[in-house]
Amino acid sequence: MQRIFGLVKDKAEKLLADGTVNRVIGWKNGEFFYDQTPAVFSAEDKLDGLVYDGFCASNLSKYLVKESKKDGKILALLKPCDTYGLNQLIKEHRVNRENIYVLGIGCDGMLDTNKIRDKGIKGIEKIEENGDDLVIQTIYGEKSCKRSEALLDKCLCCKGKEHMVYDELLTSDEELPENKSDRFELVEKLEAMTPDERFAFWRGELSKCIRCNACRNVCPVCTCEKCIFDNDNSGIASKANTDSFEENMFHIIRAFHVAGRCTDCGECSRVCPQHIPLHLLNRKFIKDINEFYGDFQAGADAEARGPLTDFTKEDVEPSIVMNKGGNL
Amino acid sequence: MPIKESENGQFKPLIVAFCCNWCSYAGADLAGTSRLSYPADIKIIRVPCSCRINPMFVLRAFQRGADGVILCGCHPGDCHYSTGNYYARRRMTLLFSMLDYLGIERGRTRVEWVSAAEGVKFSATMNEFSKTIHELGENKKLGDLRCKEFLD
Numbered sequence: 001m002q003r004i005f006g007l008v009k010d011k012a013e014k015l016l017a018d019g020t021v022n023r024v025i026g027w028k029n030g031e032f033f034y035d036q037t038p039a040v041f042s043a044e045d046k047l048d049g050l051v052y053d054g055f056c057a058s059n060l061s062k063y064l065v066k067e068s069k070k071d072g073k074i075l076a077l078l079k080p081c082d083t084y085g086l087n088q089l090i091k092e093h094r095v096n097r098e099n100i101y102v103l104g105i106g107c108d109g110m111l112d113t114n115k116i117r118d119k120g121i122k123g124i125e126k127i128e129e130n131g132d133d134l135v136i137q138t139i140y141g142e143k144s145c146k147r148s149e150a151l152l153d154k155c156l157c158c159k160g161k162e163h164m165v166y167d168e169l170l171t172s173d174e175e176l177p178e179n180k181s182d183r184f185e186l187v188e189k190l191e192a193m194t195p196d197e198r199f200a201f202w203r204g205e206l207s208k209c210i211r212c213n214a215c216r217n218v219c220p221v222c223t224c225e226k227c228i229f230d231n232d233n234s235g236i237a238s239k240a241n242t243d244s245f246e247e248n249m250f251h252i253i254r255a256f257h258v259a260g261r262c263t264d265c266g267e268c269s270r271v272c273p274q275h276i277p278l279h280l281l282n283r284k285f286i287k288d289i290n291e292f293y294g295d296f297q298a299g300a301d302a303e304a305r306g307p308l309t310d311f312t313k314e315d316v317e318p319s320i321v322m323n324k325g326g327n328l
Numbered sequence: 329m330p331i332k333e334s335e336n337g338q339f340k341p342l343i344v345a346f347c348c349n350w351c352s353y354a355g356a357d358l359a360g361t362s363r364l365s366y367p368a369d370i371k372i373i374r375v376p377c378s379c380r381i382n383p384m385f386v387l388r389a390f391q392r393g394a395d396g397v398i399l400c401g402c403h404p405g406d407c408h409y410s411t412g413n414y415y416a417r418r419r420m421t422l423l424f425s426m427l428d429y430l431g432i433e434r435g436r437t438r439v440e441w442v443s444a445a446e447g448v449k450f451s452a453t454m455n456e457f458s459k460t461i462h463e464l465g466e467n468k469k470l471g472d473l474r475c476k477e478f479l480d
Contacts, residue, residue, distance in 0.1 A: 190429065199431025199469055228384075245472040249387050252426060256383050259422055281426070288425050293418070308422070311414035313404065318417060318439040321424040 004106055004172050005052045008077060011103060011170055012050070015075055016043050021101050022072035025063055027056040033126055034113045038063055040074070052077070054129055057110035057152055059267055061086035061095075062220045068096040076100055079107040081154075083164040084263035084299030085220030090165065091302045092261075094223050104163035106171035109147070109155040116150050154266030154279070157183040164300060183264070187283050206247045208274040211239040215268035215278050216254060221261045221298070228253070255281035260289060260308040263299040292316050341395040341461045343369045345454065346385065348378045350408035351443045352400030358447030366454035369461070370398075377401070378439075379412035383423045386437065390470035396436045396461040400450070403441040413441070432469050435460045 012024050028039040028049040036055045040063075041047050059082040067074050078086060083104065089095045116124065116136065123139035134150060136143045163169060190198055213229065216222045229250065231237060242250075255262075255278075264286055268278040289296055289307045293315070296307050347353040353374050359366060375381055378401025389397050399420060401413045417439070424437045438457060442450045 195428070195431045195433060197431070198429065202430050243473060245391050245470060248430065248470065249391070252387065252423075252430065253384060256423065256426065281429075284426060284429050285422060288422055292421060308415075308418055311411065311418055313414070315404075315414065315417055316421060318421045318424050318437075320421065321428055322434050322438070324428075324434075 004170065007170055007172075008052050008103070008105055009047060009050055011168075012041075012047055012075055012077070015101065015103075016047075020073065021075040023067070023070075024050070024075040024077070025060050025067060026050045026077045027052065027058070027060075034111075034124075040067065052105065054109075054111040054127070054147075055113075057154075057267075057270060058218070059085050059220050059265055061089060062218070062223065064095045064100055065089060065223050068099040070099075073099050073101050076102050077105050078102055078163070078166070079105060080161050080163050081107070081159055081263075081265055082220075083166065084159065084297070085265060086299075087164045087302045088221050088261055088263055088299040089223065091299075091304075091306075092221075092223075102163075102166045102168075104166035104169045104171070106161065109151045109158065111147070111150050112152045113150075116145060119145060119149075121145065152266070152270060154270060156181045157264075157266075159264075159297075165302065183283060184287050186277070186280055187287050190280065190284075202248070203244065205276050206251055207244065208276055209239070209247050209250070210274060211237070211242065211247075211250065212273060214271045214273065218267045218271045219258060220263065220265060220267070221258050222254075251278070251281060254278075255285060258282065259285040260296070260306040261298050262286060263297070292320070339462065339465060341369045341458065341466070342393055343367075343371065343396040343398065343458060343461055344389040344394045345370050345372045346375050346378070346381050346397070346399045347372050347442075348380075348401040348408075348413075349374055349376050351402035351406065351441075352378075352450065354444035355400070355442040355446050355450040358444065359451045360447075362447045364447055364451035366451045367458040369458050370454050377407065377409050377412040378416040379407075379409075379419075381416060381420075383419060386420075386423060387470070390436075390467060391472040392475045393467075393471055395464070395467040396438075396457060398437075398453075398457050399439045400442045400453075401439070403443055406443065427470075433464050435464050436467060 015021050022043055024041045024047065026039060027036040029051055030037040034055045036051055038058055038060055041050060060076055060078060061082050064076055090097050121136055121138060121143045124136055125139060126137040128135045132147050134145050134147050136145060262282045264282060266279050272278055293307045347356055356372060378399060381399055386397050401416060402408060404413055407413045420439050427437060428434050440453050
């Protein structure tokens with residue numbers, strides 16, 4: 001990733017200098033080395049603090065909803081999976097495409113510090129990448145671990161290295177993480193359970209929700225200007241007032257609102273402070289849509305009609321759910 | 329007297345039926361004028377079209393104590409607004425599948441297409457649905473405890 005960072009920075013500087021763009025949206029160092037934060041750099045900033053390393057997982061396309069409405073073009077650094085989100089926003093007319101210059105940058109998978117910690121490596125101060133190995137500086141000395149073992153879950157189901165929308169590409173021949181896990185594996189496992197087991201599983205997970213709304217805020221397709229969950233008078237906008245029903249409903253509705261539009265970027269699960277596997281709700285909708293209405297990948301192009309804004313006369317009846325067999 | 333219990337102490341479900349104005353509501357009307365009976369557990373809510381039904385309506389009904397929710401609309405192809413029920417069909421298929429995924433009993437939700445001429449079908453469907461809900465018993469998984477007091 002460091003190989004490409006120099007190229008990205010040079011390119012961004014060049015585009016700023018020749019006036020193609022007047023701002024750059026990228027990442028800068030956050031409070032810790034592993035929380036690189038989205039940031040907008042203007043020409044005067046001279047890209048001070050711009051970074052691109054294994055912790056730049058956040059998808060910048062959502063920020064373009066606001067940024068693309070300002071004056072002048074903005075340079076957006078987008079990884080392959082981020083471009084699905086941007087395409088979806090273009091389709092929904094949420095961004096002003098003319099004001100965005102997309103620099104498609106290569107990605108070889110993003111890292112998850114929690115996975116490194118789970119290996120018993122504590123007191124991490126710095127992580128350096130050395131090919132397929134990670135050199136980890138800790139307060140207890142130097143440790144190492146395989147890069148492929150510390151990838152984010154979403155990178156294990158990588159959609160590929162192709163950018164769906166771009167003005168210019170800047171890639172190197174990175175080794176993509178092996179597409180090793182089947183993304184519907186866990187969904188199928190849940191489907192095989194009895195309803196009571198499923199209910200217990202989801203109660204266990206959803207009761208951890210603290211209603212911080214991070215999943216909604218980070219989602220590249222959750223861009224309503226007025227969100228139904230923001231009504232302070234509803235009495236359910238915070239954890240203190242909710243009960244189990246509201247927790248269930250919040251997550252059903254959140255997933256339903258992005259059904260057919262969710263690009264399966266996995267950001268919701270990545271940002272959840274309670275580690276709720278929210279992507280399993282979205283993937284259930286994706287799996288159903290693929291099964292019932294044919295394979296569909298939201299954001300793969302900016303024209304196709306979404307499955308929920310379209311129909312055919314031969315669609316399956318809702319009774320298909322009833323007749324699936326198994327336990328009632 | 330709690331609405332959920334009849335005088336002899338038996339479980340008395342609360343079933344919400346969303347009926348579209350143009351077909352199913354007229355179908356219910358026909359069932360009435362034809363002196364066909366359907367259980368008093370069924371509370372009909374008239375909507376302009378089956379696609380007016382937001383998934384939130386279904387969840388809210390469960391929250392406020394419904395034990396079953398049934399949606400009725402014009403037969404596919406016969407929608408008063410041409411295509412409304414096709415959209416409703418997709419939405420509800422996905423919603424029901426999601427409720428099933430969360431562990432809610434599948435029998436509690438249903439979609440039926442009932443035309444204005446099908447009073448008999450309306451009555452038969454409602455009798456059958458009420459029977460299913462009687463067998464499933466009270467909806468405990470999706471109810472909201474805070475809404476219980478409104479039912480009493």
